[in-house]
Amino acid sequence: MTAYHHGSLRGALLDEARRVLARDGLDGLTMRGLAKSLGVSHGAPRRHFVDRDALLDALVAAGFAELTAIIERSAVHEDSRARLVAYISGHMEFAKDNAALMPIMFTTEPRDPMSPACQAAGGFFRRGRELLGDNESGPPPALVYLLAATTEGIASLATSGRLPSDRVHDVVDLAVEVLLPVIDG
Known part of the structure; x- marks a missing residue:
């Protein structure tokens, strides 16, 4: 107890x-x-x-708040490489520590767009766009989806055990090498 x-x-x-x-x-x-x-x-x-769904909504909101804080910490780096490494590495640490929460955060559709989870997710994704230098409203550019797919994909592979923990650093480094010219482009 x-x-x-x-x-x-x-x-x-x-x-x-x-x-x-x-x-x-x-x-x-x-x-x-x-x-x-x-x-x-x-x-x-x-x-x-009120119910388990409301509890899950609060868990998801807290998870996105933590990920947003990771973006905030990575954004202090002036060098785009350092920002990207800090962001992806921070995301991987969060995923490792919260493996069971990640699928709920990234695959569960909130019922109410004004829910805490939906609001927190929106803040996380907006801040991610800003990290990439995109401060526009409207649909995100393809680069935002590429960074999300890369980061979430590495996290999914790592938390499921399909990517051995001793290889995560190598994959993150390679992702940065591949993404950096596109981001800086």
């Missing part, structure tokens, strides 16, 4: 939900199970999340 401090049940639920996702996968995540793990009544989580 995981303890929590009175008044911080929402945060404790989110933390425990990440642990359960990592350990048991999405099918093992239930509101009752979280309540039991935290030693609260089975109805207590509903004070913060």
